Amino acid sequence: MKIKYLFPNKYKSIGWVVLIPSLILGLIITMFNIEPAFLDWRVPTIFMDEFMGEKKLLAMTENNVLNELVGVLIIVSGLLVAFSKEKIEDDEDVGPWVRTGLKENGHVVDLFANGKDALIAATLQSYDLFIFDRMVPELDGLSLLKSLRASKNQTPAIFLTALGEIDERVKGLEYGADDYLVKPFEFVELLARIDVIARRQNASNQEQIIELMAGGIILNLLSRKCSLNAQVIDLTAKEFQLLEFFMRHPDRLITRTMLLEQVWDMSFDPTTSIVETHLSRLRNKIDKPFGNVSFGK
Numbered sequence: 361m362k363i364k365y366l367f368p369n370k371y372k373s374i375g376w377v378v379l380i381p382s383l384i385l386g387l388i389i390t391m392f393n394i395e396p397a398f399l400d401w402r403v404p405t406i407f408m409d410e411f412m413g414e415k416k417l418l419a420m421t422e423n424n425v426l427n428e429l430v431g432v433l434i435i436v437s438g439l440l441v442a443f444s445k446e447k448i449e450d451d452e453d454v455g456p457w458v459r460t461g462l463k464e465n466g467h468v469v470d471l472f473a474n475g476k477d478a479l480i481a482a483t484l485q486s487y488d489l490f491i492f493d494r495m496v497p498e499l500d501g502l503s504l505l506k507s508l509r510a511s512k513n514q515t516p517a518i519f520l521t522a523l524g525e526i527d528e529r530v531k532g533l534e535y536g537a538d539d540y541l542v543k544p545f546e547f548v549e550l551l552a553r554i555d556v557i558a559r560r561q562n563a564s565n566q567e568q569i570i571e572l573m574a575g576g577i578i579l580n581l582l583s584r585k586c587s588l589n590a591q592v593i594d595l596t597a598k599e600f601q602l603l604e605f606f607m608r609h610p611d612r613l614i615t616r617t618m619l620l621e622q623v624w625d626m627s628f629d630p631t632t633s634i635v636e637t638h639l640s641r642l643r644n645k646i647d648k649p650f651g652n653v654s655f656g657k
Contacts, residue, residue: 376437454543474499476498488561489515490516490518494528518553529542599645
């Protein structure tokens with residue numbers, strides 16, 4: 361993301377505090393011709409007209425310090441007000457910038473250029489969090505989230521948008537968003553909000569889900585034990601994670617890439633048969649002794 365500014369955003373308020381009184385004082389000096397004699401000093405003057413019409417950019421001249429001081433304050437405070445802001449220059453850069461930042465912090469991210477593609481992906485795959493812009497082509501963020509909530513998809517969602525008015529924020533939350541972050545924003549704040557949602561979600565899941573059941577298989581998430589038809593199945597830690605992932609996502613299209621990312625925490629293809637090998641071992645432990653058992657697709 362391209363961020364262009366001369367001064368940090370915190371200096372804008374300082375600029376206003378100085379600018380308004382300086383303008384008022386300058387107006388009073390001009391209207392009432394206030395020039396205390398004891399403040400007549402030789403000071404640098406910008407754009408001075410000298411004798412015979414000669415102009416100089418900078419020269420020393422007798423002038424009232426009060427006038428010069430007010431002029432300097434107006435110029436400096438005006439610059440602070442005008443250029444003390446962080447502005448996202450191009451919204452098209454926000455998505456790649458956020459994706460890069462999240463990946464650098466260990467998250468796996470899918471980026472979509474329009475709402476329709478995002479809706480299709482959210483329907484076919486399982487995500488831990490959605491980050492939506494309000495103003496995206498083909499299907500806006502509100503409509504996208506409304507469609508997901510209507511389909512009983514309760515995945516946490518954050519709106520990241522330039523629409524910062526109170527009524528817009530309220531509308532976003534009413535449509536089912538868990539948080540609402542207004543541009544411009546600090547990336548550390550986005551990370552903090554994501555962490556809060558993740559902690560809340562993990563705590564909720566731990567309270568609600570103790571066992572997973574599918575196709576006769578019982579997976580106890582507390583004891584980390586697996587059983588089928590009351591018989592214990594001895595699984596390795598990775599086989600347990602693999603089976604848990606399938607059972608948490610029934611009737612979902614699960615790809616090899618998803619398994620690498622979610623079970624092995626790999627954001628790249630290792631070009632080995634690691635997934636196929638573990639799947640084969642898992643099926644051998646379940647299918648051969650007990651017959652064909654469906655625990656995922």
